Amino acid sequence: MKMITKAVLLMSVLALAACSNKSDFVGDDVVDLNAGAGSGFDDGANDPTSVAFFQQSVGDRVFFEVDTSALTGQGRLILDGQTRWLTTNSDYTAIIEGHADEQGTREYNVALGERRANTVRDYLVSKGVPSSRLRVVSFGKERPIEICSQEGCYAKNRRAVTVLAAGLSG
Amino acid sequence: MTLRVLMAVVAICVLPLTAWAQNGPLRIEITEGVVEPMPFAAPNFVPESGAANEFAERLARVVVSDLAGTGLFREVPRDAYIGHITSFDAPVQYADWKAINAQALVTGAVNVSGSNLSVKFRVFDVFSGAEIGSGLQFAGTTQGWRRMAHKVADQVYARITGEQPYFDSRLVYVSEQGPKDKRRKRLAIMDYDGANVQYLTGSEHLVLAPRFSSTGDRVLYTSYETGFPRIYVLDVVSVKRRELESQDGSMSFAPRFSPDGRTVVYSLARGGNTDIFRMDVSSGSSARLTSGPAIETAPSYSPDGRRIVFESDRSGSQQIYIMGANGGEAKRISFGKGRYGTPVWSPRGDLIAFTKQSKGRFHIGVMRTDGSEERLLTASFLDEGPTWSPNGRVIMFTREAQGSAGSASLYSVDISGRNLKRIPTEGGASDPSWSPLQR
Amino acid sequence: MQKSTYISAGGHALLLGYAFFGGLFNAEPLELPEIDISVISEAEFAALTRAAQPPDVEPTALEPILRALEPEPEPDPVVPVPEPTPEPRPESPQIVEPEPAPPELTPEPEPLPEPVEEAVVIPGIAPDSSLRPKPRPADRVASEAVSAPEPDVEIDNTAQEASEPDANAEQVVNEQSETAPEEAATELVTEAEQPSASAPSGAIRPRARPRDTAAASEATQPDTSSAVNAALAEALGEPAASDETSGPTLTVGETDALRLAVQNCWVVDVGSQAANVMVVIGMSMDLRGKVVPDSLRLVSSTGGNGVARETAFQSARRAVLRCQKEGYDLPDDKYEQWKEIEMTFNPKDMRIR
Numbered sequence: 001m002k003m004i005t006k007a008v009l010l011m012s013v014l015a016l017a018a019c020s021n022k023s024d025f026v027g028d029d030v031v032d033l034n035a036g037a038g039s040g041f042d043d044g045a046n047d048p049t050s051v052a053f054f055q056q057s058v059g060d061r062v063f064f065e066v067d068t069s070a071l072t073g074q075g076r077l078i079l080d081g082q083t084r085w086l087t088t089n090s091d092y093t094a095i096i097e098g099h100a101d102e103q104g105t106r107e108y109n110v111a112l113g114e115r116r117a118n119t120v121r122d123y124l125v126s127k128g129v130p131s132s133r134l135r136v137v138s139f140g141k142e143r144p145i146e147i148c149s150q151e152g153c154y155a156k157n158r159r160a161v162t163v164l165a166a167g168l169s170g
Numbered sequence: 171m172t173l174r175v176l177m178a179v180v181a182i183c184v185l186p187l188t189a190w191a192q193n194g195p196l197r198i199e200i201t202e203g204v205v206e207p208m209p210f211a212a213p214n215f216v217p218e219s220g221a222a223n224e225f226a227e228r229l230a231r232v233v234v235s236d237l238a239g240t241g242l243f244r245e246v247p248r249d250a251y252i253g254h255i256t257s258f259d260a261p262v263q264y265a266d267w268k269a270i271n272a273q274a275l276v277t278g279a280v281n282v283s284g285s286n287l288s289v290k291f292r293v294f295d296v297f298s299g300a301e302i303g304s305g306l307q308f309a310g311t312t313q314g315w316r317r318m319a320h321k322v323a324d325q326v327y328a329r330i331t332g333e334q335p336y337f338d339s340r341l342v343y344v345s346e347q348g349p350k351d352k353r354r355k356r357l358a359i360m361d362y363d364g365a366n367v368q369y370l371t372g373s374e375h376l377v378l379a380p381r382f383s384s385t386g387d388r389v390l391y392t393s394y395e396t397g398f399p400r401i402y403v404l405d406v407v408s409v410k411r412r413e414l415e416s417q418d419g420s421m422s423f424a425p426r427f428s429p430d431g432r433t434v435v436y437s438l439a440r441g442g443n444t445d446i447f448r449m450d451v452s453s454g455s456s457a458r459l460t461s462g463p464a465i466e467t468a469p470s471y472s473p474d475g476r477r478i479v480f481e482s483d484r485s486g487s488q489q490i491y492i493m494g495a496n497g498g499e500a501k502r503i504s505f506g507k508g509r510y511g512t513p514v515w516s517p518r519g520d521l522i523a524f525t526k527q528s529k530g531r532f533h534i535g536v537m538r539t540d541g542s543e544e545r546l547l548t549a550s551f552l553d554e555g556p557t558w559s560p561n562g563r564v565i566m567f568t569r570e571a572q573g574s575a576g577s578a579s580l581y582s583v584d585i586s587g588r589n590l591k592r593i594p595t596e597g598g599a600s601d602p603s604w605s606p607l608q609r
Numbered sequence: 610m611q612k613s614t615y616i617s618a619g620g621h622a623l624l625l626g627y628a629f630f631g632g633l634f635n636a637e638p639l640e641l642p643e644i645d646i647s648v649i650s651e652a653e654f655a656a657l658t659r660a661a662q663p664p665d666v667e668p669t670a671l672e673p674i675l676r677a678l679e680p681e682p683e684p685d686p687v688v689p690v691p692e693p694t695p696e697p698r699p700e701s702p703q704i705v706e707p708e709p710a711p712p713e714l715t716p717e718p719e720p721l722p723e724p725v726e727e728a729v730v731i732p733g734i735a736p737d738s739s740l741r742p743k744p745r746p747a748d749r750v751a752s753e754a755v756s757a758p759e760p761d762v763e764i765d766n767t768a769q770e771a772s773e774p775d776a777n778a779e780q781v782v783n784e785q786s787e788t789a790p791e792e793a794a795t796e797l798v799t800e801a802e803q804p805s806a807s808a809p810s811g812a813i814r815p816r817a818r819p820r821d822t823a824a825a826s827e828a829t830q831p832d833t834s835s836a837v838n839a840a841l842a843e844a845l846g847e848p849a850a851s852d853e854t855s856g857p858t859l860t861v862g863e864t865d866a867l868r869l870a871v872q873n874c875w876v877v878d879v880g881s882q883a884a885n886v887m888v889v890i891g892m893s894m895d896l897r898g899k900v901v902p903d904s905l906r907l908v909s910s911t912g913g914n915g916v917a918r919e920t921a922f923q924s925a926r927r928a929v930l931r932c933q934k935e936g937y938d939l940p941d942d943k944y945e946q947w948k949e950i951e952m953t954f955n956p957k958d959m960r961i962r
Contacts, residue, residue: 069442095397102350102570105511105525105554106378106601107424107437108481108488110399111444111465114421118442137398138421138439142376147350147574149551195891195949196859198868201958203875203928242878273927295923297930302923332883332920545961563880586880586961 049089051164058085061161062120066154067104069115071123079120082162083127090133096120097161098138101154106140113138113160120160205588207244208273208330210237213255215278215289222282225315229280229289232319235363236337237327240564241589246272258290267296274302276326287312291322293329302329316365317608324607334561337362340605341557341566342380342389342406345369346578346598353598357391359406362559362604364594370409379555379601380404383427386605390425390434401425401436403451415454422447424467428495429475435459437467446480446497459497468512471495472519472539479503479513479522479539490524492539503541512555515539517606518562521585525554525567534567536585547587551576555600560607566593568600859939859946867937871952874932876924877959884960886913886921891951892929896944898936900929908951925954 045052054060059082062075071079086092098117100109117136125131146153212234217226237243253266258279267275278291290307294300306325308318317338324335345358345367354373357380360366370389371377378399380391389404396413399421404411414434416422425436428448435448444465449456460466464484471478479492485502488509493500504510508528515522519539526533526546532553535546552570559566559582566582569592578600580593593599877884888911893904905926910918929952939947 102552103530104527105468105481105488107467108465108483108511110378110421110423111437111439111467114439114444115442115465122442135419139376139394142353142378144351147576149572149574149576195951196864196947197951197953198864198871199953199955200868200872200875200928201955202872203877203954203956203959204873205877205879205959208876273931295927297927298923330920330923331878331881332916333881584880588880 054082054085054089054162054164058082060163061159063155064116064158064160066101066158067112069112069119071119076123079123080127083124083129086124086129086133092164092166093133093135095163095165096124096134096136097143097163098136099143099157099159099161100141101157102141102144102149103154104141106142109140110138111140113140116158116160120162124162205586207238207242209244209246209271210274210276211246211248211251211267211270211272212237212276212278213248213251215280215291216255216258218258218279218281219283222280222287225280225282225287225289225312229278229315229319229322230276232316233276233278233291233323233326236320236323239363239591240327241584242331243274246270258292262294264294264296264299267294272296274326274330276322278322282312285311285313287315287318289318289322291325293326316361320361333563334607336559336561336564336604336607338608339560340386340608341580341593341602342370342382342605343580343595343602344377344380344600345373345595346600347373350574350576355600357389357404358599359389360595367596370404370406371411379424379603381426381603382605383431384429384606385431386608388427388431389603390427392423392425399423401434403434414449414451415456424469426470428471429473435469435471435478437469446478448495457497459493460500470514472515473517474519479515481511481513488527490522490537490541503537503539504544505541506544514556514558516558516562517560521562523556523558523565525556534565534583536565545587547583547585548581548590553581555602557602557604559604566602566604568602570600859943863940863943867939867947870932870937871928875928875954877956878924879956879959879961881920882913882917883920883924884956886917887911887953887955887957888918888921888925889951889953890922890925890929891949893949894937894939894944894947896941898939898947899933905929921954921956925952928954 045056047053048057059078062071062078064070064075065072086094096117098113098115098120100112100116104112114136117138121131121134121136124134141157144153144157145159146156212230214227214230215222215225217223234245238245250270251266252269253263255262255277258277262275262277273296275294275296276291277294278289281288286309288307288309290305292305293302295302303325308321310318320338323337327333327337328335339362340359341362342357342359344355347354355377356373357370357377359368359370371393375393375395377394378392380389382389387406389406391402391404392399393402394400400416401414401422402411403414414422414425417438417440420438420440422436422438425434427434432451433448434451435446437444438447443463444467445458445462446460446466446469447456447458459469459478460480460482462484464482465488466480466482466484469478469480476495477492478495479490480500481488482491482500483489488511489502490504490510490513491500491502503522504524506526506528508526510524510526512525513522514524516536521536522539523534523536526535531549532551533546534548534553534556535544537544547565548567548569550569551572552568554568554570556565556567558564562585564582564584566580568578569581570576570578577598580595580599580602581590582593583590593602889908891904891906891908893901895901907918907922910921912918913921
């Protein structure tokens with residue numbers, strides 16, 4: 001048991017070190033890197049060029065109101081931070097993942113998540129991040145973070161997450 | 171007052187006529203019946219060889235379960251039986267079955283030699299004292315015994331109800347495991363009643379919404395195996411799959427075959443806008459059917475392939491529209507309060523099933539193709555994604571339970587709104603798609 | 610060897626049929642329900658319509674029939690031989706072995722009458738609800754649900770049921786009656802969790818038509834003698850009509866009793882195509898009030914396709930035969946009046962669409 005935990009942690013560290021942060025959801029299995037960084041990797045977060053710093057200090061996600069893809073004021077602030085970070089760390093590309101809460105049909109939510117992800121992308125591009133560094137994907141309601149069926153959980157699930165990936169920019 | 175006088179006058183004037191009319195038959199009109207399942211009996215089939223013994227009861231049980239499962243029939247408990255069927259060819263003692271109020275009687279016989287199984291059956295209308303249709307025999311293998319039982323039940327159902335049958339059919343669906351935030355999904359296929367489950371994909375990639383072709387030989391579905399939602403076609407027999415043509419930087423999902431199986435209609439999302447496209451399956455050439463900034467998705471062909479029903483939020487909320495198979499002007503057909511999505515055209519062509527969200531609840535409903543006569547058949551925390559039985563009589567859908575421990579199950583309901591029931595599956599299940607009747 | 614040839618031939622025929630006609634099946638334009646019939650294969654259709662012909666009860670008939678059907682060239686689903694086996698799906702990643710024992714697989718229907726609310730058709734939007742007679746007043750539903758599963762019991766429609774109420778059904782029904790349709794539907798969940806899948810055994814229709822409403826009976830059968838009687842009864846006062854013992858006409862009460870007796874046995878599948886068909890059946894009665902064997906015939910039918918009409922006829926015939934028991938209660942002295950009867954079975958008010 002402990003061995004496994006350690007192995008997982010180790011792998012997480014390696015993954016972070018390699019700056020190859022994957023999507024929360026690539027692979028259903030293993031480690032949620034974003035969450036992992038949040039709980040146990042404050043060291044990495046001190047390095048302003050680290051993925052962990054991006055996730056925690058800059059903020060990797062913005063939230064949306066019910067059935068809309070409009071950015072909130074808070075969301076814009078976070079995206080401004082993301083823009084600065086991405087401009088500084090120009091080696092990174094990013095995939096913006098759009099998500100919806102479970103109140104809605106599967107197909108519609110995929111489309112809605114795509115709208116949200118694109119809103120974020122368009123905003124970043126408008127602030128100067130080259131569009132070639134950004135891709136979008138939508139998971140609809142398939143990958144909630146919180147699993148209760150109340151607004152408190154829904155609010156956290158209606159999100160767009162900017163997931164960093166190493167890669168040649170441009 | 172004056173009416174009474176008038177009636178009296180009329181009555182008196184008509185009196186002679188009445189007397190004359192009395193030479194004709196007495197006429198009465200019946201406008202009220204009862205809605206209840208018809209009691210029937212299906213004793214164990216008669217084994218006509220030693221090896222057939224084990225199938226004698228199993229076949230009858232499946233036939234009973236098929237029929238009773240429709241909600242239109244009710245099995246008379248076997249311990250009530252007075253008569254017993256010991257020979258398939260002996261004349262039926264109707265009085266025995268009348269006495270226990272069985273309105274229909276199904277008798278059968280089974281013969282096994284080696285791995286070959288043959289089943290014959292008859293259906294009787296007990297109160298008319300007559301056989302309905304004629305005896306029939308099916309031959310196959312012992313392995314396929316369940317299908318043979320479904321075939322028998324299909325015949326009985328069709329002969330008594332006058333409807334097309336549907337028991338010998340299958341479902342493709344998404345089998346689910348794990349909690350909501352770590353859910354693993356894979357494609358599975360099973361008999362309509364939940365038997366004979368087989369998995370078509372692994373669960374390493376997220377898969378969504380499989381859809382049968384109208385011949386039941388292929389399945390379209392959406393998979394995230396590239397990291398992005400893309401549409402795949404899977405051959406049900408060989409379990410080989412291939413990705414449909416797709417464009418980089420876009421997501422494609424919500425696919426459905428045209429009735430002739432040559433075209434796929436689907437949604438493509440790009441740049442924050444989701445529209446409906448169609449693609450020729452063999453050439454991969456595609457055409458755009460809708461445009462505009464709204465979310466347009468969940469397209470479904472009419473059975474004649476000439477029209478497409480879909481959902482769009484162009485009015486500001488999700489509503490149902492119908493357009494020609496080549497796109498063009500779409501006509502809105504849903505006008506109720508709430509949001510309407512995932513429309514699916516009935517195989518009979520007369521109804522459209524849909525998911526409706528209203529006041530925080532989900533419903534499965536049906537409406538005519540002009541949007542009239544909307545009826546909601548279910549209500550729950552989350553019901554969605556209807557699919558039609560091959561005869562257009564039953565709708566199956568996904569019901570997801572509320573809360574952190576919630577999981578998804580398949581349910582079916584008769585289009586009259588009766589007979590709601592859960593389809594037994596191992597683990598969670600969602601996104602059912604009903605095959606045509608097997609041949 | 611011959612058998613295997615048959616099987617093989619059958620299998621090939623099926624396969625070919627599947628290949629060629631599988632597509633055709635759904636390619637057929639299904640715009641109107643009527644067209645639906647074109648979908649069934651010849652053999653199937655033949656099998657269905659055979660029901661209409663004089664019943665061939667001779668057991669010996671089986672052999673010839675089987676022979677006759679087997680060689681039929683059409684790719685029909687009826688001709689025996691389901692494809693050898695649906696089993697082998699070669700490379701599927703993980704195959705869970707089929708064949709759990711039948712009893713576990715299939716939701717065993719319990720004879721429990723299904724809670725009636727399960728039948729709830731939530732009146733969504735107006736147009737439909739106008740057609741239907743209200744979503745079932747609760748108290749009526751209750752009494753119906755209780756009595757329904759035992760259609761044999763002679764039920765006077767207006768009387769309270771004699772058979773033992775099923776406490777269970779009663780409860781659920783009451784529950785429903787207190788809830789608005791929308792919430793009633795919630796119960797669906799509860800209901801579904803009990804595998805009482807068997808059926809809505811409750812009869813649900815609110816019974817309209819108390820026996821004495823002359824206006825109603827006139828409206829529905831303006832040209833029958835009973836309508837006139839009704840008018841007479843209305844006009845001349847109740848006793849007058851029944852006073853006419855010497856006269857030959859049946860009273861409204863007498864014809865209504867007959868109608869009620871039959872309608873309690875008339876099982877309507879409201880979701881079916883047959884529910885679009887109105888049939889008129891004719892019959893001759895003997896002195897005891899029983900239908901003369903073989904006199905029962907289809908006089909006319911309106912709406913639906915051939916199969917639906919046949920089904921509607923069968924259902925009407927069953928109703929008449931099942932409820933006659935030892936004979937319908939009709940006045941002997943007016944035998945001339947009811948020696949011949951034509952009954953119209955009109956499901957218009959019952960069907961869901």
